[in-house]
Amino acid sequence: MSGHDSGHGNGLWSWITTVDHKRIGVMYFIAALVFFVVAGAEALLIRIQLWGPERDFISAETYNQMFTMHGTTMIFLVAMPLSVAFFNLIVPLQIGARDVAFPRLNALSFWIFLFGGIFLNSSFLFGAVPDTSWVGYANLTSSQFSPGRNVDFWLLGLSILGVSSIIGGVNFITTIINLRAPGMKLMRMPLFTWMTFVTSFILVTALPVFAVALILLLFDRFFGANFYRPTAGGDPVLWQHLFWLFGHPEVYILILPSFGVISDVIPTFSRKPLFGYPIVVYAGILIGFLGWGVWSHHMFTSGLGPIADAFFVASTMIIAIPTGVKIFNWIATMWGGQIQLTTAMLYCIGLLAIFTLGGLSGIMHSSAPVNLQQHDSYFVVGHFHYVVAGGVMMGLFAGLYYWFPKITGRMMDERLGKINFWTYFVGFNLTFFPMHISGLYGMPRRTWTYAAELNVSLPNMLSTIGAFIFALSALILVYTLIKSALAGEPAGPNPWKAATLEWSIPSPPPHYNFAVIPTVRSREPLWREDERREIEAVTLKEPDVEPVMPNSSYLPLLLASGVAMTWILVMTGKWWAPLIGLAYTGVWIIVWAFEDPFAKKGA
Amino acid sequence: MSMEATAADDHDYTSTGLPTWKVGFWTFMGSECLFFASLISTYMVYKGASTTGPFPAEVLNIPLTSISTFVLLMSSTAMVLALDGVQRGSRKLASFWLAMVIVLGGTFLGFQVYEFTHFVHEGLTISQNVFGSSFFVLTGFHGAHVTVGVLWMTILFTMSVRGKLTPADALKVEIAGLYWHFVDIVWIVIFTLIYLLQ
């Protein structure tokens, strides 16, 4: 055996120093699941508080912290990392690669994310939990109106997380451009990889804008700058522009991976290729670009003027078109196919229904006059939970049930899976549908209680009951995961008889993924008998010579500590403190530059 | 089908024949465009918005900044010549031109330090008004990028004089060069929008 150490032992150290995309994907997944439980608990506290009018189960201040952390955690520490988990686990396998383009940077992204998430949640230990909502509008977030450390934890934590996302985006773009197997032309790639590609472009372009919005806030709070200070000529609305210039593309970062998942899962369980593959690809690309042109539909109440408003009404309505096109393509894929109602497929069909409803309420928002009634009401809360807690999460859960056998070598328990799905579906709708009603009756969001006279007590009661059913489904999911991982039926390479390349290798994959990199000749390589035979002849056998993989490394963890440290040192308020962090980070960057990932380690 | 490893199994295989680091780095620069675009936008949004002075016309020094702009452009020239030197295998040329990049880049930074100090003496600080805030944050981040570049070139220069930059290492120098030129083109935009179009 060569003197290489790809870190495939089982000790903690091998996980801490791993640069293997499969292990990194598993770590992202577990971390996201933990944060999911935390954010879910925050949601339940909200729902208990809102069970009836004028309750004081929690104080107004605590309530503000709960909805802030719930939103921030769900978006940045749950939904995005879950998507990234799948990017990591699946994309290299789908394109016939041994790993991503930059394995060490991949590990770096994970550790930066983990440190950022821990830092953000450490605010609980310091009694300074962020409380200005996940959108952190200026100038509520100024040192004048938020004098404590709460906003500091928020802005610094998110700054750390942004670095992780940008690095990850560069990594996946490069991987998809440069590491495809022979014959894997772009228009032969599986849709999940395509949507990862588009999402990665949005990540690397939108996150820098958010970084600047946060940096400007940082300078205002710590160094007396005037970016959001009206008395000095600053404009709080600039925060809204910068935030939503990031924030709207962000929602496409959230949904496109799920669209990618179902674009692979639906064909498998319809036994039919995806209807209109090129159209689905181009629609995804179009959404990625058009998503930059709609941001001020979040700002119809900010007084931008009629011309600006009209532009954004039009652009928002237009962007519904490519999304609608995709829905038709998914339905057309199922039409005339042999439908297999596995749990993964149930989640896909559920997404089609739920996301369509969320899209319809979204179209209602796109009309500026209607928006003035709906803005800041529970109608919005209902809308975005349908598209995110419904659309995004259902797609990712479909991916979980679909790819679990590939990653673990075991089948997920289908009976428990169906119980999970149905409790999810019932709990979800019971929780979030009534919000459209309470919103239209005038219940404002981000408000810790409501008057009995508002007549929204019944919808709120239903939402709270639904939330607990929803929470139950999450517990069932966790139980199903653990039970299946430990005692699930062994899965072969291709339990679903699916079409794409990841199903041509053993389950779980060997650490080098492909014994020999196959050549691909079509979009559904494993559905063409001669192609499948050719490919499996090389992918299901032991290699003659074990492929050389990069060494594990402790540098990603160390460099991540530097990145986190630099931002955290801003808290001291001293301008020279982050420079110390930068110097520490710089040292590790230089060591990294001179480390050879393929050097033979001493015997 | 042969079970021997094919060319695709080499851990340097790429689907495009392009160096992976170069693909990644150009993508990263596309990302950095958004970072600077946001800072530039902030400056442009706040033009004319300061409620109190000093105002741009009172403090911006066009002749001085023109010289520093010229210096930075010449440093980019030195950079391509340094890369050329490495590609030819000339340790002398590579080392000389890398040193010039460092000297010229350092000179640019010197001009910036002078400018910042002078502005502070004139009463323009980051907290004085929105002009101060947006000016210092935008040019400060640019200057920080130049500083990182100078450090990077210093490491390359050290490697060069020790004979450790051969033609096989040209990609490393090329990527460092891409970074340096990027920092230069951002300055072209800043010089025009802040200094010339007051």
Place this chain on the structure above:
Amino acid sequence: MSNFEVAAEAQVHEGGSHASVGFYWTIAGVLAVITAVEVAIFYIDALAPALAPILLTLSAVKFALVVMFFMHLKFDSKIFTGVFVAGLSIGAFVVVALIMLYHFLPRLEG
């Protein structure tokens, strides 16, 4: 040899034509001249109304020269152009959009 070096050696000729040193000095000269012209125009009061379009054009030319020739983008694979221009165009859009929203569109007063 490190992975980096092997890859570099394999691709050392992918960049297409190698410009001569003279060519680089020519570009440098053009950049210097354009900068001088820009500064001169700044001081010519008669041109003040047309200052913005002229300067923006000249700067765009400098920008393009550095990107195409010093960064070699003109002679390299279109893939590099693609990933860079994707970010550049969105960045340009952001700058233009915010300038329009703040300086050229009427807002609601009061």
